[in-house]
Amino acid sequence: MKLKLKIWRQKNAKSKGAFVSYDLDGVSPDMSFLEMLDLLNSRLIDDGKEPVAFDHDCREGICGSCGMYINGYPHGPVPGLTTCHLSMRYFKEGETIVIEPWRARPFPVIKDLIVDRSALDRIQVAGGFISVTAGAASEANSILVTKKNSDEAFDSAICIGCGACVAACKNASPMLFVSAKISQYALLPQGKPEAKERVRAMIAEMDRNGFGNCSNTGACEAQCPKQIKLLNIARLNREYFKAF
Ligand code: FES
Structure with missing residues (x-):
């Protein structure tokens, strides 16, 4: 396949970025989106040019580091996929693909497509620990959890x-x-045991880092690569009200 790529290039957080166009041929429909970027970078390196900086780690849809907008969609136009799981077979011969970093004030651009997402880590850290007794594994059936709750907890934990x-x-x-x-x-x-402190601390940290609040448009649910449900936000609000 032959593609035209319009990629956001930015030296660092302080510099002004701009889109740069690249023509790329030899893309296989069997490549992942990140492999397509690897191909571009190997050509740029061969030509003595600066490769495009992008974040990735597991390439298995687990670590969450490969986020970028692809044609205006977070992680690309196919629902339920991370960028690393997005296959080039979803794109057409000759297509123009626009690739940008996340655009949000709490996520400053580090370089090109890489943004600093440590604000999410700070929210997670603010949530603290749970007080479970360490030691030998306890009998699994001694604490009863309904199947519905265990399934929903798992669906959130992904x-x-x-x-x-x-x-x-x-x-x-x-x-x-x-x-x-x-x-x-x-x-x-x-x-x-720590439910009240956890929700208060996480919301306070969310506000401290300059994030906005939910106004129920549902774009997050539509774009989440793990298809986390909006119902969780209703539960978050209930937990928050109970915490005062
Ligand atoms: S590289 Fe880990 S989720 Fe994509």
Whole structure:
């Protein structure tokens, strides 16, 4: 395949960025989106040019580091996929693909497509620990959890903290992320002892880092590569009201 790429290039947080166009041929439909960027970079290096900086680690949809806008969509136009899982077979011969970093004030650009997402880590850290007794594994059936709650807790726990919810939201709200982290504990008995402090601290940290609040447009749910449900935000709000 032959593609035209329009990629945001920016030296660092202080410099002004701009789109730069690249023509790339020899792209296989079997490549992942990141492999396509690897191909571009190897050509740029061969030509003595600066490669495009982009974030990635696991390339298995687990670590959440490969976030970028692709044709205006966080992680690209295919629902339920991270950028690293996005295959080039979803694009057409000759297509122009526009690639940008997350646009949100709490995520300053470090370089090109890489943004600083440590604000999400600070929210997670503010949530603290749960007080479970260490030692030998206890009998699994001694603490009863309903199947519904255990399934919902698991569905929340699969949030990979990629920041797509923030990038998709017109308010740059991370409430889908925060609500997933709150829900995974709120649904289980082990999360109850610290529930009030946890939700208060995470929301306070969210505000401190300059994120916005949810106004129920649902863009976060539509763009979340792990398809975390908006219902979690309702649970987050209930947990927050109970904490005062
Ligand atoms: S590189 Fe880890 S989720 Fe994409």
